[in-house]
Amino acid sequence: MSRENTxxxxxxxLRRVAEWLWEIPRQGGMRVPGRIYASEELLPSLQxxxxxxxxxxxxxxxxxxxxxxxxxxxxxxxxxPIGGVAAMDYDNGVISPGGVGYDINCGVRLVRTNLVFRDxxxxxxxxxxxxxxxxxxxxxxxxxxxxxxxxxxxxxxxxGARWAVGEGYGRQEDLEYMEEGGALQGADADLLSExxxxxxxxxxxxxxxxxxxxxxxxxxxxYRTREAEILGLFPDQLLVLIHTGSRxxxxxxxxxxxxxxxxxxxxxxxxxxxxxLACTPVxxxxxxxxxxxxxxxxxxxWANRQxxxxxxxxxxxxxxxxxxxxxxxxxxxxxxxxxxxIEEHVxxxxxxxxxxxxxxxxxxxxxxxxxxxxxxxxxxxxVLVPGDMGRYSFLLVGTETAMEATFGSTxxxxxxxxxxxxxxxxxxxxxxxQEMARRGVVARYQGRATMAEEMPHSYKDVAAVVETMxxxxxxxxxxxxxPVGIIKG
Amino acid sequence: MTTRExxxxxxxxxxxxxxxxxxxxxxxxxxxxxxxxxxxxxxPKEKIAxxxxxxxxxxxxxxxxxxxxxxxxxxxxxxxxxxxxxxxPERVEGLIWGECLDLERHRFYTExxxxxxxxxxxxxxDGMWRARVIFDV
Numbered sequence: 144m145s146r147e148n149t150x151x152x153x154x155x156x157l158r159r160v161a162e163w164l165w166e167i168p169r170q171g172g173m174r175v176p177g178r179i180y181a182s183e184e185l186l187p188s189l190q191x192x193x194x195x196x197x198x199x200x201x202x203x204x205x206x207x208x209x210x211x212x213x214x215x216x217x218x219x220x221x222x223x224p225i226g227g228v229a230a231m232d233y234d235n236g237v238i239s240p241g242g243v244g245y246d247i248n249c250g251v252r253l254v255r256t257n258l259v260f261r262d263x264x265x266x267x268x269x270x271x272x273x274x275x276x277x278x279x280x281x282x283x284x285x286x287x288x289x290x291x292x293x294x295x296x297x298x299x300x301x302x303g304a305r306w307a308v309g310e311g312y313g314r315q316e317d318l319e320y321m322e323e324g325g326a327l328q329g330a331d332a333d334l335l336s337e338x339x340x341x342x343x344x345x346x347x348x349x350x351x352x353x354x355x356x357x358x359x360x361x362x363x364x365x366y367r368t369r370e371a372e373i374l375g376l377f378p379d380q381l382l383v384l385i386h387t388g389s390r391x392x393x394x395x396x397x398x399x400x401x402x403x404x405x406x407x408x409x410x411x412x413x414x415x416x417x418x419x420l421a422c423t424p425v426x427x428x429x430x431x432x433x434x435x436x437x438x439x440x441x442x443x444x445w446a447n448r449q450x451x452x453x454x455x456x457x458x459x460x461x462x463x464x465x466x467x468x469x470x471x472x473x474x475x476x477x478x479x480x481x482x483x484x485i486e487e488h489v490x491x492x493x494x495x496x497x498x499x500x501x502x503x504x505x506x507x508x509x510x511x512x513x514x515x516x517x518x519x520x521x522x523x524x525x526v527l528v529p530g531d532m533g534r535y536s537f538l539l540v541g542t543e544t545a546m547e548a549t550f551g552s553t554x555x556x557x558x559x560x561x562x563x564x565x566x567x568x569x570x571x572x573x574x575x576x577q578e579m580a581r582r583g584v585v586a587r588y589q590g591r592a593t594m595a596e597e598m599p600h601s602y603k604d605v606a607a608v609v610e611t612m613x614x615x616x617x618x619x620x621x622x623x624x625x626p627v628g629i630i631k632g
Numbered sequence: 633m634t635t636r637e638x639x640x641x642x643x644x645x646x647x648x649x650x651x652x653x654x655x656x657x658x659x660x661x662x663x664x665x666x667x668x669x670x671x672x673x674x675x676p677k678e679k680i681a682x683x684x685x686x687x688x689x690x691x692x693x694x695x696x697x698x699x700x701x702x703x704x705x706x707x708x709x710x711x712x713x714x715x716x717x718x719x720x721p722e723r724v725e726g727l728i729w730g731e732c733l734d735l736e737r738h739r740f741y742t743e744x745x746x747x748x749x750x751x752x753x754x755x756x757x758d759g760m761w762r763a764r765v766i767f768d769v
Contacts, residue, residue, distance in 0.1 A: 193641070219641040221750030221766055245745040245768045281735070282668075282743040342705060352743035353769055391705055394745040394768075398698060401749065418749035562639040563742075563769070592741045632743070 155195045163615040166210075167195060172416065173202040178210040180554075182611045185215050188560050188603055197224035200416040204229065206236020206425075208490045208497060212549055214504050215611040216558030216603065220244075222419030225503035225559075228552045231425060233485060233496040237413065238430045239422035240404055240437070242500030243483050245397040247437055248444035249355075249388030250479035251527040251555075252321070253538065254452055255374075256459070257471030258381040260361035260627065266462060267359065271585045271628040273458040274357060278451055280350040281589030281632035287348025288312075288450060296343055297332040303442030304449040304477075307347075312453035313474075319516050321477035322506060325445040330438035335392070336399045342391030343443055348450035352593055352632030355387040357455065358529070359628035360536060366620040370522045370540055374475055376622050383472075384536055384624075385451050386529055388481065393440035400433050425485075425498045434483070441482060448477060475538070476516075476525035480505045480555035488550050499550045507541030507553040507618045515541075526618050530557045530605030532597060533582040535625045537609045544616035553618040554609065557602035570595035579629075588631040597631070635663045638766065644742060645751075645766035654716040656754070656761045657693065657724055661700050661714035665730065667767065668704055670739035674712040676729035681717075683725040690754045693763055696724050697747040704744075708732040742769045 157165040160178070165186075167177035177198040181189065189195055194217050201223055202211035208230050217226035222241030231237055263270070279287050288310075291299065299306040304318055304325025318324050332340070350357060362380040365371045389396075407423035407430075408415060415421065423429040456472040463470070483500045490497070508515050508524040515524040523540035530536045545551050561569075575594050579586040588594050612618045633655055638645030646663050650656045661682075665671060684699040686692035703709040711730035718725040733740060745768040754763045 191641075221643060221748035221768060225642055241750075282733070282740055338702065338706070353745075395705075398746050401746075405749075418752060421749065559641045562641055563644055564637050564639060589735065590740045592739070596742075 155192055163611050167199055172414070173199055175202050175207050175210050177202050177213070179213040179217060180215045180611055180615055180617070182215065182607060184607050185603060185611060189217065191219065193219040194224040197222070198227065200420060201227055201229050203416050204231065204237055204239065204420060204422060205413060206232040208232055208495065209550070212552070214552070214554040215608045216503065216554045216556050218558045220502065222417055223500065223502040226554065227502045228499065228504045228549055230488060230497040230499045230550045233425050233498055236425055236498060237422035238425045238433060238483055238498050239420050239500065240397050240400045240433060241419040241421065242502050243397070243437060244481040244502055245394045246388035246481055247393035247397060247440035248479040249481040250444060250448065250477060251529055252385045252448050252452060252477035253475040253527050254383040255376065255471070255473050255475050256381045256383070257469060260379045260381050263381065263463065267628045268585050269462050270359060270459065271587050271630060273462045274455055275587040275630045277454045277458050278348065278350055278357060278630065280630055282352045284349035284351060284632065285345035287454060290345045291347060293340065296340060299347070299446050300332045300439040300442050301330050302326055304445040307446045307449035307453070312450045317449065317474045320474045321445060322479055325449065325477065327438035327441045329435050330442050331435035332439055334432050334436040335396055335439055339392050339395035339399060342395050346390040346392070347447055348454060349390060349447070350387045350451065350630070350632055351390055352590070354597055356532060356629055356631045357451065358384040358532065358626045360384055360624035360626050362622055363535060363625045364623040366622065370621045373519065373522050374525060374538065374621065375473065382624055383455055384527070384529060385448050387447060387451065389440040389444040390447060392443050396436050396440045400436060403429050403433070437483060441479065444479070445477065476527065478505050478527050486550070488546065497550070499552070501552055503555050504552045505555045506551055507539070507545040508551050509541050509543040509546055526553055528554055528556060528605060528609055531599040531602040532626055532629050533579065533584060533599035534605065535623050537605065537620060538622045539609060539618040539620055541618055542616060545618060549617055553612045557605035557608060559601055560603050561601055563596040566596045566598060566601040567592065569600055570598050573598065584626050585628045586631070590632065593632055633659055635659060638764070640766055643766050644769050645764070647762065647764045649760050649762045651760060653689065653761050654719045656763055657696055657719065657726065658714040658716050660693070660697060660763060661711055661726065661728060664697060664700055665711040667742055668744060669710050669733055669741055671712045673738045674710050675731050676712045678731050679727055679729050680709060681725065681727055683723065685723050688721060692722065692724055693754045694747060694749070694752065697765065701744055701747060703728070710738070744769055
C-alpha cells in the first residue's frame with residue numbers, strides 16, 4: 144500500500160480525498176474507484192494489502208455504481224472485504240452471495256431497561272449465569288425452545304420476528320423497531336435445501352459460536368442528549384446487546400447458492416477476479432431466487448434474535464424478582480450487517496434502484512427517512528456498533544451525508560487486526576477470567592479457544608472506528624456503553 | 633505430508649501438501665476436523681462413509697470438504713482418521729472414524745460456517761499435490 148501525498152509503499156496506491164477518506168483510483172478491471180474511510184490511526188491496519196485488494200476486486204463487478212466502499216472497520220474477508228459496501232444497478236448489475244456472507248443477516252439488537260447499574264451491580268453474576276443457562280451458545284447450540292415443526296419453520300421463514308411474537312416471544316410493538324420490521328418480503332422457503340431446513344429446526348433462540356455474544360452493558364457516556372432522550376437512554380442505565388445471525392440455516396443457504404452462482408457466473412459470462420465473488424445478474428432467475436432464499440435466512444435471524452431477547456427478559460425477571468413493567472425491557476433497535484437490499488439511492492444526481500451489499504456494514508439512514516421508525520424520524524436510524532468484549536460499544540444515528548456518500552451505510556464493529564492463530568498465541572499467557580474480571584466484566588462461555596480468539600487485543604479500538612465516521616459526517620455518536628456481563632459460545 | 637494453518641485476519645485457512653491425491657483428500661478431512669475440535673480427545677469408535685461429487689479435482693475437493701462439514705453440522709460427528717476408498721475425477725468415497733462431539737469430554741475449538749472459494753486452489757507442484765482453503769468461522 145502506498146499513500147500519495149503522505150507515504151510511499153509497494154503496490155496499491157491510495158490517494159487522499161479528504162482527511163478521513165482514501166481512494167484507490169480505477170485500474171485494471173475496476174469499473175469504479177475504491178474508497179476507504181480511515182483515520183491516520185487506522186491506516187496501518189490496512190498494511191497487509193489483502194483487504195484493499197478485495198476492495199479493488201469488488202470494484203470489478205458488473206453494474207457497480209459510485210464506488211467500491213470500505214468502512215473504517217475494514218479487514219480481510221473472503222471475496223468482499225469485511226466492512227465492504229457495494230451498490231449494483233438493479234437492471235444491469237449483479238448480486239453476489241459473497242457480498243452478504245455465510246451468516247446472512249448477522250446483526251445486532253439493543254434493548255434498554257429501567258435498571259440503573261449501581262442498583263443491580265451485585266446481581267450481575269447471577270444474571271449472567273441465568274442468561275447463560277437459558278440462551279444456548281456454542282457450537283451447534285440448540286434447544287432454546289422446543290424443536291419446531293417443518294410447517295412452523297416455513298411460517299417463521301416467511302414472517303421473521305413476527306412469527307416469534309405470535310409464538311409468545313416478545314411484543315407486537317417490538318416489530319416496529321427492527322430493520323424491515325423484522326421480515327424481508329419475498330421469502331420463499333421452497334428455495335432452501337432440505338439440509339438448510341433441517342439445520343434450522345432446532346437452532347431458533349441460540350447464539351452460536353465465534354464472535355457472537357449477548358452482553359449486559361451500562362451507559363457510560365452520552366454524547367447527544369436530545370437523541371439519547373428520544374432513544375430512552377440515561378446515564379448508568381443497564382442495556383442488553385445481542386449479536387448473532389441466521390445460524391446453520393443461513394450458512395447452508397449461502398453454501399447452496401454459491402454453487403448456483405458458480406454456474407451462473409459461467410452462464411452469463413461474468414469475469415470475476417476471485418471465485419468467492421461468484422455472482423449473477425440481479426434480475427436473472429438465479430438472482431431472484433437468491434434474494435428470496437436470502438430473505439428466508441434473514442427472517443430466521445430476526446426470529447432468532449427476537450426469541451433470544453424474550454428469553455433474556457425472562458431471565459432478568461426471574462433473577463431480579465421484578466415485574467416486566469419495572470424491568471422495562473424495550474427494544475431500541477435491531478440492525479443487520481450482512482445483507483443485500485434493494486434500495487433507491489441518488490447516483491450522480493439521478494435516482495436509481497440498486498442492490499446494496501453490506502458485508503460487515505450497517506444501514507445508517509438519515510432523519511425523516513420513511514423506512515425508519517416514526518419515533519426516531521427526527522434523529523435518524525439507530526446504528527449499533529459493538530466493540531470487543533472488554534472495552535465498549537456505541538450507539539450512533541445515521542445522517543444525510545451517509546445517503547450521499549455511502550449508500551446510507553456506516554461501520555459495524557471494531558474490525559479484527561490479527562489472525563485467530565495470533566490471538567490464541569497472545570492469549571496463551573493470559574488468564575481469561577482474571578483479565579475479564581480486571582476489566583469489570585463477568586463472563587460465561589462454552590469454549591476457551593473462542594474466547595482466546597476474541598480477546599480485546601484481537602480488535603481495533605472501536606472508538607477510533609466510530610470517530611472516523613463521525614468526523615466524516617456519516618454517522619453521529621449518541622452513547623457509549625461498557626460491558627459488565629457477557630455470555631459467549 | 634504437511635498441513636499448515638494460513639494466517640488470515642478474520643477466518644481460518646489451511647494449506648496441505650501430500651505426495652498423492654488421495655492423501656490430499658484424507659489429510660484435508662483430518663485437518664478440517666482438527667480445526668473443529670482437538671482430535672487427540674476423539675475416540676475413533678464410529679465409522680461413517682462419506683462421498684462427494686464434483687467436476688474436476690478442485691470442485692471435487694471443495695464438495696468433499698462441504699460434505700465432511702455437513703457430518704459435523706447435522707450429526708455433530710468429528711472425525712479423527714480418514715481413509716479414501718475410491719477417488720475418480722468426479723466422485724470421492726471415504727471412510728471416517730471418529731465420534732460425536734461431547735463438550736464434557738472434548739475440547740472444542742471453532743465452529744466453521746463454510747468452505748469459501750476465496751483463494752481456493754488445488755494444484756500440483758514439484759511432484760506434490762497441494763491445496764489451499766479458507767474457512768469462514
